[in-house]
Amino acid sequence: MQTLEQLESGQLAGCRELRLSCGLTEFPRAIFELADTLELLDLSGNQLCALPPDFARLHRLRVLFASDNVFTELPAVLGQCPALSMIGFKANRIRHVPASALPVGLRWLILTDNQVESLPPGLGQCLSLQKLMLAGNRLQSLPEELAQCQLLELLRISANPLASLPEWLTQLPRLSWLAFAGTPLTQAQESLALASTPIAHMPWSQLQIGSVLGQGASGVIHSARHHPRTRVAAQPLPQAVAVKIFKGEVTSDGLPASEMAAAIQAGAHPHWIPALAKITGHPLQAQGLVMPLMDATLINLAGPPSLASCTRDVYAPNTCFDLVTVRRMALGIASAAAHLHAQGLMHGDLYAHNILHNGQGQVVLGDWGAASFLPRAKPALALALQRLEVRAYGCLLEELTARCQVEPHAQALLDDLVQLQSQCLHPDASSRPLFTDIENRLSQMR
């Protein structure tokens, strides 16, 4: 984070990235002094409601964040910025998104937690669009023209009053990560799961909270010990647990209540991090869930996508597996995904960064944050959504096989895995296998 004083005194001359959060009510014109170098501008956490009409003088700007401000409209001037490909206006008061605000090279648009009622048909002209984050708005429909965005890979439309998913959505050739929980499409199933699926209650007073294990969009995960005074579950809970405390507001993936419903519905599976109990009596009334604490030898398979990678996870350099390990990991994840689909859920965020592994092929999938109930009343749509998620799995397979050491005797296994991967990535979604088929095929591969 830099300061206004540094900017105004010229100390930041030549910088490529600028982050200012200091109660700004107006765009500081001194930023234009950086026009020949500035590529990333983060003005999140201010009181801005407008950008100057000559904003596009920032001709090298690729990334603009302006979350937590008070914009009521996506500024039209953004459409004139020649290099701008990533725009983030989370948690503003945006009602209006003019087509003119969308630069042609737009890859990543974040409008999470605003008041958008409709999107312009011109969004369909953003042919480079890969990632579109619209959770927590007032959308009742998506513009049909979005079907032209054939590179779209990730879409978040949770927590909107959307009554249906358009048919073209599941035909988008690259769409792989979709969240639509907390919409009229899913609400009845979410309420039913919350009301009728039994889950133990864990009083907060019985938990001794330890260190932070991780955190993402929706919550913070702590290790914890539990000191049972009363028996809270039919099965005794382990003493060492992990606890996810929800941040409580709408996130890029949706609402905490939807996440809670999905977690409860998901049940248990050997390759899935389940919810064991629901927290009660939190001093700030926060909601939370108790999970088994995963063994410390299990680590994240990758980090989340970066600004540069956009939709693809970032692996540690030199990550390398042997093929037998890859097959084992692939089988574990396919069986976890098959389990979720059988429970009537899609994961929505099937990514290496939501997988813990031990380097020897043991894997567990976690994170219910983006999970959505598959529409029970629409079996064809439910199947199409399962095949959409299979594409995410195809990306995972691609990442794993690209990081493989192949000994000569394992060539046949590699060929089988690569063939499976290309079927999972098939642009015609109806040609992709379902997870139960994938699981069967992987169990037969040697």
Ligand SMILES: Nc1ncnc2c1ncn2[C@@H]1O[C@H](COP(=O)(O)OP(=O)(O)O)[C@@H](O)[C@H]1O
């Ligand atoms: N049960 C658990 N045991 C150990 N670590 C966990 C557990 N659950 C989550 N974590 C850690 O916390 C990180 C974030 O958890 P996740 O459920 O993905 O939250 P978010 O929805 O915020 O992304 C995980 O990637 C993992 O490193």
Ligand SMILES: [Mg+2]
């Ligand atoms: Mg996560």
